[in-house]
Amino acid sequence: MSLITMTGELSRVLSKRDVFVLALGAMIGWGWIVQTGYFIDQSGVTGAISAFVLGGFMVSVVSLIYGELASAMPFVGGEHAYSMRALGPAGSFACTWAIIFGYVSVVAFEAVALPSALAYIVPGFNVFELWTVAGQPVYGTWVATGVIGSVVITSLNYRGVRPAAQFQAILALVITLSGLTLLLGALFNGTSPSSPPLAGAGIGGVFTVAIMTPFMFVGFDVIPQAAGEADVSPKLLGGLIGLSVACAAAFYIAVIWAAGQVATGATLVESSLPAATAMEIAFDSVTIGRIMALAGLAGILTSWNGFVLGASRAIYAMADSNMLPERLATIHDDHDTPSTAIVLVGGLAALAPLFGEQMLVWVVNAGGLGMVTAWLLVVVSFLVLRYRDPDFDRPFKLPAGYAVGALGLLLTVFFVGLYLPGSPSALAWPYEWAMVGGWCLLGVVLLAVAGGLPTRTEAKAHLSAQQLED
Numbered sequence: 001m002s003l004i005t006m007t008g009e010l011s012r013v014l015s016k017r018d019v020f021v022l023a024l025g026a027m028i029g030w031g032w033i034v035q036t037g038y039f040i041d042q043s044g045v046t047g048a049i050s051a052f053v054l055g056g057f058m059v060s061v062v063s064l065i066y067g068e069l070a071s072a073m074p075f076v077g078g079e080h081a082y083s084m085r086a087l088g089p090a091g092s093f094a095c096t097w098a099i100i101f102g103y104v105s106v107v108a109f110e111a112v113a114l115p116s117a118l119a120y121i122v123p124g125f126n127v128f129e130l131w132t133v134a135g136q137p138v139y140g141t142w143v144a145t146g147v148i149g150s151v152v153i154t155s156l157n158y159r160g161v162r163p164a165a166q167f168q169a170i171l172a173l174v175i176t177l178s179g180l181t182l183l184l185g186a187l188f189n190g191t192s193p194s195s196p197p198l199a200g201a202g203i204g205g206v207f208t209v210a211i212m213t214p215f216m217f218v219g220f221d222v223i224p225q226a227a228g229e230a231d232v233s234p235k236l237l238g239g240l241i242g243l244s245v246a247c248a249a250a251f252y253i254a255v256i257w258a259a260g261q262v263a264t265g266a267t268l269v270e271s272s273l274p275a276a277t278a279m280e281i282a283f284d285s286v287t288i289g290r291i292m293a294l295a296g297l298a299g300i301l302t303s304w305n306g307f308v309l310g311a312s313r314a315i316y317a318m319a320d321s322n323m324l325p326e327r328l329a330t331i332h333d334d335h336d337t338p339s340t341a342i343v344l345v346g347g348l349a350a351l352a353p354l355f356g357e358q359m360l361v362w363v364v365n366a367g368g369l370g371m372v373t374a375w376l377l378v379v380v381s382f383l384v385l386r387y388r389d390p391d392f393d394r395p396f397k398l399p400a401g402y403a404v405g406a407l408g409l410l411l412t413v414f415f416v417g418l419y420l421p422g423s424p425s426a427l428a429w430p431y432e433w434a435m436v437g438g439w440c441l442l443g444v445v446l447l448a449v450a451g452g453l454p455t456r457t458e459a460k461a462h463l464s465a466q467q468l469e470d
Contacts, residue, residue, distance in 0.1 A: 037259070072395070078099075094377060110303050113300050182282065308345050
């Protein structure tokens with residue numbers, strides 16, 4: 001079996017600003033609007049901030065590791081190239097398929113979050129009840145809105161990465177300004193409602209929030225996915241990854257603190273859009289709360305946009321190395337985008353609204369396991385390459401690389417353990433584990449259709465060809 005060769009190729013059109021806002025916009029998307037009340041209710045303001053400090057620290061370490069690897073291998077697909085060089089085809093398949101699961105879970109989340117936001121803004125939005133899932137009704141208006149949103153975002157990405165990046169920059173600015181407005185409202189109008197520091201949940205509450213932080217921070221790794229389209233020096237590419245994580249962590253912590261200053265967790269968790277409710281209370285204005293909800297729509301679209309881009313590039317990279325069906329490596333003749341992969345991701349997102357609002361929690365938790373598993377394998381790849389290829393050109397090289405890698409390994413193993421049975425924050429049976437199992441089964445089926453894993457010799461030849469093209 002030989003590796004496929006496509007006639008088209010991706011173009012390097014993304015500036016350093018485009019790369020940064022793609023990652024930042026993907027990270028600070030919609031989750032903080034809809035989940036802030038849950039965070040505070042589960043672990044209190046102190047506990048929620050502690051969880052984000054813990055999660056942010058883990059992601060920061062991993063992002064630095066990504067930075068070195070991305071600078072050394074600025075190829076489309078990111079994790080796919082790193083794990084292929086270090087772990088071979090089997091390890092690369094596991095790593096890349098896991099991160100695609102995380103990305104697709106975010107895209108599915110946004111397809112459900114969009115109608116959730118409109119239900120908050122538009123009175124009487126929930127009509128035409130179709131069925132119930134886990135006791136929650138599924139409305140025809142939800143399904144229609146999610147499908148239409150999927151078509152729009154998929155079309156935007158289909159037509160080119162540059163328009164998608166420009167769209168991202170505008171909406172990321174709107175989100176940032178909204179978060180700053182909430183912070184100002186809390187500073188001047190906050191009442192610091194009394195509540196137990198950890199909301200009576202103790203360390204279990206902190207871990208319950210901590211397992212959601214990978215989902216909230218995922219997005220920095222969109223930079224490596226789009227590295228093959230970035231007109232940025234390898235060294236700067238590595239630095240932008242770490243900077244985007246630092247900015248996202250500061251944003252999340254500020255929003256949690258601000259929301260906790262104007263309302264209790266019990267109050268916020270009763271709202272479908274807790275951040276909008278916090279804004280409404282801070283300024284004593286229903287109108288401002290609804291404006292915050294509108295800004296939240298921008299967050300939905302930035303995450304949605306960023307992860308359609310990231311997931312489609314990872315799928316393209318796997319197909320280009322014969323791990324997925326060949327057609328998924330098609331590059332559009334006019335738009336220079338992995339068009340078939342984009343359509344696949346958009347189609348999967350369109351299915352999510354069929355499961356209703358409960359899907360929001362399921363995809364956050366199940367998708368988080370996929371992300372952390374991929375990050376664990378990236379850290380392992382980093383350590384393997386440091387040992388096996390010490391002279392490999394690394395424009396962004398970490399000092400004390402083995403120490404950073406060992407810390408990253410410890411943190412990612414710890415986080416993977418938080419999702420497993422026996423942990424107080426383990427994935428729920430059957431829905432969340434069914435999503436994980438279903439995704440694994442889909443990967444096995446697509447790999448079989450593609451003809452199985454390439455040999456190590458074919459994988460090495462493919463990586464060499466990528467390096468020559470770069």
